[in-house]
Amino acid sequence: MTPLLILICLVLITIVVIQIGKVTELASSIRGEEDTQVEINRWSGILSLVFVVVFLIGCVYSAAYYKNYMLGYGPHDAASAHGSSIDFLFDVTLFFTGIVFVITHIALFWFAYKYQGKKDRQAEFISHNNKLEVIWTLVPAIVMTLLVISGLDAWNEIMPDVGDDEDYIEIEATGVQYNWLLRYPGPDNLLGTRNFKLITGVNPLGQDWTDPKNQDDLQPSEIVLPVNKKVRVRITSRDVLHSFFLPHFRVKMDAVPGIPTYFIFTPTKTTEEYRQSLSYYPEYQVPSDPDDPEGPQRWETFEYELACAELCGMGHFSMRRVVRIVSEAEYEAWLSQQNSYYLGNIRNGDEDPLKGKLLDVEITQHKKEFTSALNLALSAPDSVEKVVQLNYVQYETGAANLTSDSRYELDNLVEALKANSNMRIEIAGHTDNVGDAVNNMALSQSRANVVAEYLQKQGVDASRFTARGYGQTRPLVSNDTDENRAKNRRTEFRILSN
Numbered sequence: 001m002t003p004l005l006i007l008i009c010l011v012l013i014t015i016v017v018i019q020i021g022k023v024t025e026l027a028s029s030i031r032g033e034e035d036t037q038v039e040i041n042r043w044s045g046i047l048s049l050v051f052v053v054v055f056l057i058g059c060v061y062s063a064a065y066y067k068n069y070m071l072g073y074g075p076h077d078a079a080s081a082h083g084s085s086i087d088f089l090f091d092v093t094l095f096f097t098g099i100v101f102v103i104t105h106i107a108l109f110w111f112a113y114k115y116q117g118k119k120d121r122q123a124e125f126i127s128h129n130n131k132l133e134v135i136w137t138l139v140p141a142i143v144m145t146l147l148v149i150s151g152l153d154a155w156n157e158i159m160p161d162v163g164d165d166e167d168y169i170e171i172e173a174t175g176v177q178y179n180w181l182l183r184y185p186g187p188d189n190l191l192g193t194r195n196f197k198l199i200t201g202v203n204p205l206g207q208d209w210t211d212p213k214n215q216d217d218l219q220p221s222e223i224v225l226p227v228n229k230k231v232r233v234r235i236t237s238r239d240v241l242h243s244f245f246l247p248h249f250r251v252k253m254d255a256v257p258g259i260p261t262y263f264i265f266t267p268t269k270t271t272e273e274y275r276q277s278l279s280y281y282p283e284y285q286v287p288s289d290p291d292d293p294e295g296p297q298r299w300e301t302f303e304y305e306l307a308c309a310e311l312c313g314m315g316h317f318s319m320r321r322v323v324r325i326v327s328e329a330e331y332e333a334w335l336s337q338q339n340s341y342y343l344g345n346i347r348n349g350d351e352d353p354l355k356g357k358l359l360d361v362e363i364t365q366h367k368k369e370f371t372s373a374l375n376l377a378l379s380a381p382d383s384v385e386k387v388v389q390l391n392y393v394q395y396e397t398g399a400a401n402l403t404s405d406s407r408y409e410l411d412n413l414v415e416a417l418k419a420n421s422n423m424r425i426e427i428a429g430h431t432d433n434v435g436d437a438v439n440n441m442a443l444s445q446s447r448a449n450v451v452a453e454y455l456q457k458q459g460v461d462a463s464r465f466t467a468r469g470y471g472q473t474r475p476l477v478s479n480d481t482d483e484n485r486a487k488n489r490r491t492e493f494r495i496l497s498n
């Protein structure tokens, strides 16, 4: 419908223009061609002058009117350490180009007025003018040189890479149509290796999971960074050109497929501080949702953003991610809530090359779980609660042989017994209700014995523990599902005294 309307409008406009032409022609044949032309020239000249005045006033007015929305002006001081030097360069460039802009526009329209066609007026012939040519070549050349040199100076100041001894956070942003895939290094502070051949639906970055550095990497949905800490962003692309653009921090760098780029910057203002600086300006004291006049105001809902500054295709506009700058403590809290992408999405799945193999990160995690369960049991007042499950002690099916990975959990127990020299425990074996109850009793007793033997071998005095099998007599939950039966097949210990 809309294209049809536009087409009809265009046809009508064409008809109007043709008709005006015909009327003018008719008028000139009545009044004489030459007189009409002079009259048209005079009006064109006057209207040119009117236009340039209105245009220049409009330019200045709109710049002043929208000042508080523009980066570098009003509340929009740079939120990064290097940002002010870019803003300064921008102002210097604007100063020189602004002068040229005003002078050339005035000259252009003034000349159209002054040298309008008149009866008996002839154009003057000038072959060349050396003085004029020297001036209009030299002045722009000097200004350009000045701008380029100061630009290079700023570039050299902003772009050097981080030194080995510097304290910084490294994160990674990969542009894909149409999204930014973000990666944080995790607790080891190292980003793992990538290989484009490994890219799949669940491994969008092509991370090599056999590289331990990858196993703790995070893929958060937003960029969260502590204030006043240097950040190095690795920037890459998986398909076409994108551009990593953090407007409020004056950070912008192309993301090029196959060529890693980077940008280093230090955020100097938290999101909260930026909101505060916006709150003083009337432009930001309006409801952020026009349909909800009582709701939060624009300054309250402000967020820094990551955008793509390269027109990369149809969905280009949707490449937006929220950036939050917070205090060091808030950053640490946020970081501790993020989970490893590998452990959450890949681990023991079809694409895990390490399926079934115990990882260092898991050993650490299991130890943490053991320690907190132990501490809980140690401080429990009631003897019923003084029980710790040995979740990662496992046996071969139907037998009393420990799996080799069980030693990590048992070593945790050995360590605990050595650290708490007064602690005495009872090791208890339990089974589910599958099979014969008498056999189950025997099996659980021999499993408890195996654990006891292990402790003794590790140098724990035999007087500090007893081992007992309970068979299927003490289920944790009812034996009605596979899952529940697995919970009931367990080894645990009870703290008898400490």
Ligand SMILES: [Cu+2]
Residues within 6 Å of the ligand: 175, 176, 241, 242, 243, 308, 309, 310, 311, 312, 316, 319
């Ligand atoms: Cu893009």
